[in-house]
Amino acid sequence: MATFLDYARDEVRTFAEQPFCGEDALIFSQLVYLSFPDALATKSLTLQQLLRRETYPALIDEMSHGQEALELLRLCGESPRFRDVRLADRISPNSTADPNRFCAATFILPDSTRVIAFRGTDGTIAGWHEDYRLLFVTPPLDSQARALAYLKSHASAHLAERPEIIITGHSMGGNLAIYAAAVAPHSVQSRIRAVYAQDSPGFIRSFIESKQFQAIRSRVHKYVPESSMVGMLFDSGVEETVVRSNAHGSEQHFLSTWLFTHPQIEQEASGEEQKPALKSTSEESHEQAPETSLKTASEQAQEQAHKPAHEPALKPSNEPVAVTASAPQPSDLWVLDRTEHLSRYSQALANTLNGWRESLDVAQRERFIETLFSALDSTGYVQFSQLRENWNTVIPVISQYLRSLPATDRNQLSSAIGELVKLIVLPSGEENS
Template structure:
C-alpha cells in the first residue's frame, strides 16, 4: 500500500520548484509537528534562527540514541522513520525549521506544540501538533465541548500573530487531529489584513467548532481557504461542527485506527479518495452528538472533570503510563471519589443508550428501503 512514506521515496528528489506543494506535503508537515524538537529547533521566531531538517534529524538521534522508535502510545511509530527519510531526500533535507514551541501545563490544562517549515523564500507552513500522549492534552480536547476556547487555541492564535508580524510572506497552516482545529482557530482570530497572506488551512481529521464560531464574520473571511481531509471511518474529524466539503480518504486501517495518518492511501502526489463515510463512522458520530445534546454544559463539565480526576488519581501523566504500568481501571474507579464514579457511570449509561437508539434507527431505515 502506498502512503506518505511511499511519496517521499518516489518524489523526494524533486524540489518544490519542480513539484509544487501538495496535499501530501501538508500531511507530512502535520506529522513532523508531533516530534519533540526541544533544544533542536530554535524556539525564537526569527528569519535568521533556523535548523535544516537534515541537521534536526541528526541532532535528534544524537540526543535520543537509546530511543526504541516509539514517541507515545497514540503517535504512529512511522513518525521517526519519516524524519530520516525527509533528511535524506533532496526535496525536504534543506528545508528550514523555525520557532519550535512546546507548552504543557497541567494546572492550566494546556498542551500546545508548533513549528514553522520554510518551504522556500517567503512561503511557510505553520504546523500545529495534535494531541500528544499526555493526559493533560486529552483533557483539553474534552474541554472543547463546553468551553468557548481552550488554552491551546489561544496559544495558536498568539503564535501565528507573532510569526506573521516577524516574517513577511505567505503562509499555509495545518495540523492533524487537534492541530487542524488549532490551525483554523488561529487563522480565524488573526488580524484581518493578514488573512490575505494565508493561502490555505489544512484540517487533517481534526475536530470542528461550535456553531457560534462558524457563524462569525472572522470565520467567514477564511472559510473558503479551509481544506478538510477525513478517513472513511472518521470519528475525531467529525466531532463538533464543520462547514464546507469533506474530502474522504481511503485507509488501510479499520475504525478509529484510521485516524493514523500513515494509513491514508495515496496515489502519486495525492490521496485516494472515496465518495462516502462508512456506516460505522456515521453511527458513532450520530451517537456522540445525540449523547452530548442530552447533557447541559454544566453536566458535560462535571463528567469531564470527574473522568480525569479518576485518571489523574493514578499519578500517571501519559496514556502510555496508564496502559503499560498496568493500572487497573476497576481499581481506579474503586479507589476514586464516589461522586466522581457516579457522574462518570451515569454519563456512560446515557452514551450506551443513545448508541442503541441510533443503531436501531439505522437498521430500521435500511429495512424500510429494502421493503420499498
C-alpha cells in the same frame, strides 16, 4: 499499502515544479511531533542538516511516534522536494504533565512561503480529554490563545517580506490552525494561502457562523479517516475529505495509518485501460494531461538489465517530466487514498455525540464529559488503544463505575455514557463499512 513514507520517498519534484498540496501538509503535521532541538527556537536548519545520527535519540519522545517519525525525517532530508525546507521558530511544550503539550514550528519553503504547523494532543486518554473539553469550554482555550499569539508574532516578524502563510495541524493542532487563521487580524489573514486540518475537532455553531470563520472558510481543507472519532466533535463548517486507513477504530487517528494510492500502479495492477489520474489535493487546479506511457521503477529496472553494454545506463534525474502546455503537473505519484463515505462506526459516533449535545446545556455537557473520562480513567489504562485491546475487562470496570454514581447522575448520564463507551471500546466499532 502505501503511507506518507512512500510519498516522502517518491515525490522528488520541487515545490516550483509541483505546488504545495494536502499531502505535503500532512507531512509537516507529522514532522512537528518530533522533539527538535531547543536551539531551533532562535535559528533555522534545513531538514537535510537535521540528519545527524547522534541526535536521533533526542528527537523521540512519547508523542513523536518513534522510528517511523525518524524514517520520515530521513526521507525528507534526502528528498529534492523537502531537504532544503528550513525549520525555525519552534516552541517546545512547557511540561510533560500538560496533556495539551502546546508545540508549534515554522517550515520555510524555498520560495519563502511559511508553513506553520501546530502539534496535536497525544494518544492518551488525558490527551483526548482535552479535545472533548471543546464541548463545554467557550473559546479561546489556552492552547487556542497561544496558537493565535504564535501566528501573529511570526507574521509581524516578517512584515517586510510579507511571505504567504500556510497553516496545518493534526488532531487538536488542526483546531488550533483554523482558530488562529480565523481570529487573526486582516493584515495577517490576507497572507494565509490555505489551512489544513487532519482529523481535528470542530467548533461550536456560533464560531462557524461568525464573520471571522466565514472569511477563511474557502481556504480550509479538512481530512478525516473513515472511522474518525476526534474529527466528529462539533461542526467543521467545511466538507471533509475522507481518507482510507490501514488501522481500526481509534487507531485511525494516527497519520501513519492513512493510506496513499498511486493511480498508475492501480491501473496497471487491475489491467484497466488508462484513465485520467486522480488529482492531487493541491489548492492549485490543473487541466487533465494527455495519456502518457510512464513506466514503473520495476519495469525500468528490468529493461535496464537487458540493455546492451554499450548503451548508457539509466540515471536517476530530478528534472521535471516534459509535458505539453495544456498538461497538468502529473499526479502519477502517491496521493491520499480518498473514499466517499465515513464508516458506519463513525456515523454512529457522530449521531450519538450530536444527539446528546443538542439535548444538554453547557453545564450538563461538562458533567457528561467529566463523568465519561472519569469512567475511562477508572480502568487504569493510559492509552486509548489499551481500552480497545482489553475491551472484555474494560466494559465491566466502567459499568461498575457508572453504578457507583449518585442516583441523579446515574439516571441522567449512565445510559448515554454507556452507549458512547461501547462505540469507543468494543471491537465491533472497528468495522469500516
